[in-house]
Every structure is written in C-alpha cells, then in structure tokens.
Amino acid sequence: MASPLESFWQYLITHFSDFQLATLGTFIIHESVFFLSGLPSIMFERLGLFSKFKIQKKNNPPAAHERCIARLVLYHTCVNLPVMIVSYPAFTFMGMKSSLPLPPWSVILSQILFYFILEDFVFYWGHRVLHTKWLYKHVHSIHHEYATPFGLTSEYAHPAEILFLGFATILGPALTGPHLFTLWLWMILRVLETVEAHSGYHFPWSPSNFLPLYGGADFHDYHHRLLYTKSGNYASTFVYMDWLFGTDQGYRKLKALKTDGKGSD
Numbered sequence: 001m002a003s004p005l006e007s008f009w010q011y012l013i014t015h016f017s018d019f020q021l022a023t024l025g026t027f028i029i030h031e032s033v034f035f036l037s038g039l040p041s042i043m044f045e046r047l048g049l050f051s052k053f054k055i056q057k058k059n060n061p062p063a064a065h066e067r068c069i070a071r072l073v074l075y076h077t078c079v080n081l082p083v084m085i086v087s088y089p090a091f092t093f094m095g096m097k098s099s100l101p102l103p104p105w106s107v108i109l110s111q112i113l114f115y116f117i118l119e120d121f122v123f124y125w126g127h128r129v130l131h132t133k134w135l136y137k138h139v140h141s142i143h144h145e146y147a148t149p150f151g152l153t154s155e156y157a158h159p160a161e162i163l164f165l166g167f168a169t170i171l172g173p174a175l176t177g178p179h180l181f182t183l184w185l186w187m188i189l190r191v192l193e194t195v196e197a198h199s200g201y202h203f204p205w206s207p208s209n210f211l212p213l214y215g216g217a218d219f220h221d222y223h224h225r226l227l228y229t230k231s232g233n234y235a236s237t238f239v240y241m242d243w244l245f246g247t248d249q250g251y252r253k254l255k256a257l258k259t260d261g262k263g264s265d
C-alpha cells in the first residue's frame with residue numbers, strides 16, 4: 001500500500017505537469033518556507049520577546065523590516081521566479097524526475113548531505129571573493145546593509161549575488177540529477193538553515209548546540225556585525241572551511257574571551 005506521502009505525490013503528478021511542479025511548485029514552496037520561518041525573528045524583535053537570547057542588543061526599526069520585505073518580494077518575483085522557469089530545461093536535461101516510487105531515504109539523505117557540503121565549499125570561496133573591495137562596494141554591501149540581521153535578511157542581496165547563491169544551491173542537484181522530491185527537501189532545509197543563521201537569536205535549542213561543525217546564528221551574526229575587511233566566518237553552513245583557511249581567528253578569539261570571562265559578567 002502506498003504511504004500517505006506517496007499518495008500525496010501521486011496526487012501532485014496526476015494534477016500538475018512536471019513543468020508546473022518544478023517551476024511554480026518550487027517557487028510556492030520556497031516563498032512559504034522562507035517567509036513563515038523568517039517572520040518570527042521580526043516579531044521577537046518588535047515585541048521584545050526572548051531578548052535574553054538576542055545576540056546583539058541593537059534592534060532594527062520597523063521601517064528597516066518593511067524595506068527588506070518589499071525588496072524581497074520584488075526580487076523573488078522578478079529574479080528568482082524567471083530563473084526557475086529559464087533553468088527548467090537544464091534540469092530535465094540533467095535527469096531530474098518526478099515519477100513514483102520516491103527514492104529510498106538513504107539516497108535522499110546522502111544526496112542532501114552532499115549538496116550541503118558542496119554548497120558550503122562553493123559559497124565559502126564565492127563569499128570571500130564578494131568581500132574584495134570592488135565586489136563588496138558594488139554587490140555584496142547590499143546584503144551587509146543589515147549589521148543586525150534578522151531571518152529575512154538571509155536572502156536580501158543584489159540580483160547578481162542572488163544568481164551566485166542560486167548557482168551554489170543548484171550545483172549539487174545539477175551534478176546528481178535528483179528526484180524533484182529530493183530537490184524540494186534540499187531547498188527547504190537550506191532555506192531553514194540560512195534563515196536560522198541570520199535570525200539574530202542564539203537559543204539553548206539552536207541547532208549549533210547539538211550539530212557538530214554547524215555554524216548557525218552566532219557564527220554568521222559575527223560576520224555581519226564586523227567591518228567587511230575584518231569579519232571572516234565566510235562559510236554558509238559549517239565551521240570547518242573557515243577553520244581550515246584561517247578566516248575564523250577573530251571569532252575564535254572572541255569566543256575564548258567570552259568563555260574566560262564567564263562568571264565575571
């Protein structure tokens with residue numbers, strides 16, 4: 001007997017074409033996950049909730065939240081959606097499928113782990129290049145307009161940077177020709193990860209407290225609050241790239257100081 005997930009999948013592929021699912025379906029899932037996961041940190045900031053766990057004392061004014069949302073809606077509709085439509089033939093060419101049965105979980109999860117590792121590697125080097133003088137001034141400074149990030153700032157960036165982020169996200173799937181279900185799950189996890197990294201809150205239940213090598217909010221918040229030439233912490237998901245290439249020294253020093261100072265403050 002088909003599982004509820006497979007029955008749901010059967011419903012999708014019966015009622016919608018592969019093109020509709022891969023473009024509009026992907027867009028709708030992305031928008032829903034992104035805005036639903038990103039809105040709580042704005043609410044916490046506005047209502048002063050969980051301030052004990054807020055990484056920076058500074059708060060963004062409501063106008064800054066609204067400006068971010070307005071620009072995101074514009075870019076998502078005018079950049080992300082057209083890119084999804086234009087890249088559809090490339091995905092079918094690379095072997096993406098939507099038929100049943102769904103792949104086994106061992107395949108889904110190992111592909112997604114590979115995508116996370118590859119994306120982190122590509123993002124690290126691309127992000128370091130974005131911190132060179134010209135590219136920072138003309139492209140990456142948009143993302144750094146928010147020195148006190150909140151969840152939705154994760155995708156607040158220059159269109160050229162959105163394309164680079166898209167490339168890093170899609171490279172793994174492009175190499176492996178996954179099932180559409182795997183692609184959607186990867187996108188959902190990647191969105192949740194980057195929204196959490198920009199949330200501005202480090203909770204006792206934050207994933208970086210439990211997942212080894214995972215960066216999370218504390219790690220990426222440091223990248224935003226320091227001057228662009230001094231920040232380091234360039235990786236998107238894990239901490240080992242910055243450790244291997246020595247770009248996390250400032251962050252590690254600060255962590256050591258905080259650990260030493262515990263009890264006195």
Ligand SMILES: [Zn+2]
Nearest residue numbers: 127131140223
């Ligand atoms: Zn940066």
Ligand SMILES: [Zn+2]
Nearest residue numbers: 143154198220
């Ligand atoms: Zn960021």
